[in-house]
Amino acid sequence: MSRLTIVMYHYVRPLARTRFPAIKGLDTAAFDEQLAYVQRHYTVIDISQLIAALDGGEPLPLRPALLSFDDGVMDHYTYAFPRLAARGMKAVFFPPASVAIDRKLLDVNRVHYILASGADLGAIVTYIDARCTDVAAEWKLQPVAAYREQYWAANRFDPAPVIYVKRMLQHALPSRLRAMLAAELFGRYVSSDETAFAEELYMSVDHLRVMATAGMNIGSHGDAHHWLGRMDRSGQQKDILSSLRLLEALGIEHDQYTMCYPYGDYNADTIDLLKASGFKAAFTTECDLANVTEAHRYTLARLDTNDLPKKADAAPNVWTERANA
Ligand SMILES: [Zn+2]
Numbered sequence: 624m625s626r627l628t629i630v631m632y633h634y635v636r637p638l639a640r641t642r643f644p645a646i647k648g649l650d651t652a653a654f655d656e657q658l659a660y661v662q663r664h665y666t667v668i669d670i671s672q673l674i675a676a677l678d679g680g681e682p683l684p685l686r687p688a689l690l691s692f693d694d695g696v697m698d699h700y701t702y703a704f705p706r707l708a709a710r711g712m713k714a715v716f717f718p719p720a721s722v723a724i725d726r727k728l729l730d731v732n733r734v735h736y737i738l739a740s741g742a743d744l745g746a747i748v749t750y751i752d753a754r755c756t757d758v759a760a761e762w763k764l765q766p767v768a769a770y771r772e773q774y775w776a777a778n779r780f781d782p783a784p785v786i787y788v789k790r791m792l793q794h795a796l797p798s799r800l801r802a803m804l805a806a807e808l809f810g811r812y813v814s815s816d817e818t819a820f821a822e823e824l825y826m827s828v829d830h831l832r833v834m835a836t837a838g839m840n841i842g843s844h845g846d847a848h849h850w851l852g853r854m855d856r857s858g859q860q861k862d863i864l865s866s867l868r869l870l871e872a873l874g875i876e877h878d879q880y881t882m883c884y885p886y887g888d889y890n891a892d893t894i895d896l897l898k899a900s901g902f903k904a905a906f907t908t909e910c911d912l913a914n915v916t917e918a919h920r921y922t923l924a925r926l927d928t929n930d931l932p933k934k935a936d937a938a939p940n941v942w943t944e945r946a947n948a
């Protein structure tokens with residue numbers, strides 16, 4: 624059968640007209656072009672069609688595509704939702720429960736904004752290293768050189784210093800210390816009012832309800848956007864169950880529950896817990912076309928928006944060719 628192309632989006636906004644134009648996001652003009660490209664080459668499906676196909680019901684149409692939006696940022700309501708609706712496209716949105724309900728700024732977004740603040744990257748690295756050296760004994764840290772050795776490495780999205788800052792502030796350091804350093808850097812370079820910032824950055828439950836009523840699907844992205852695969856089973860269970868408060872508040876049908884792993888991170892415990900809680904499918908950040916089979920139900924691969932052309936009339940690229948195969 625034909626494989627499913629799942630596209631992953633994060634920030635989508637008119638970058639040049641925003642306060643942080645350096646944020647790594649998709650410009651709305653490019654988003655418009657990509658939606659037109661997707662419409663030319665694919666049939667966009669929704670979550671219920673995916674779940675039906677996984678359950679052995681109605682097979683998917685030819686060259687199916689599913690659009691997914693992570694992290695619950697306001698961009699999705701302001702810029703993506705009206706564009707999707709205008710084209711009659713459905714999509715699935717994955718807001719962490721704590722951002723929609725408690726309006727808490729996530730580490731992941733704090734770090735994105737620090738990096739987009741215009742502050743010198745070298746100065747940010749120096750600040751982190753100096754603070755880690757200062758508090759090394761108190762927090763039982765490794766020497767800075769050991770962190771450098773482990774995390775100073777480019778990936779397909781970011782150069783080495785950016786990955787280093789992200790990994791140090793996202794999981795390498797003890798959680799209370801990294802939260803403290805991220806808050807210090809955020810206060811210094813981005814904003815002194817995190818609460819107001821989060822209020823502006825994220826969709827509320829009411830925004831999500833409007834989208835759900837219009838036929839968009841909302842899935843879980845955890846409660847506090849943790850690296851689930853690095854947590855013990857009971858910690859994972861607590862976060863996953865707590866994330867359900869958002870799906871319940873939105874009245875999402877239990878047989879439509881899906882999970883998108885924060886940071887694409889999960890392990891065998893995560894999958895067991897999802898099965899036990901009645902989740903029907905789960906999405907990773909593995910870059911590939913998804914196999915819509917029982918064996919891959921909780922490990923569905925996704926492409927990043929940058930893996931597909933951002934021109935309506937672009938020739939089919941390698942991923943589109945593969946979807947045709
Ligand atoms: Zn996320």
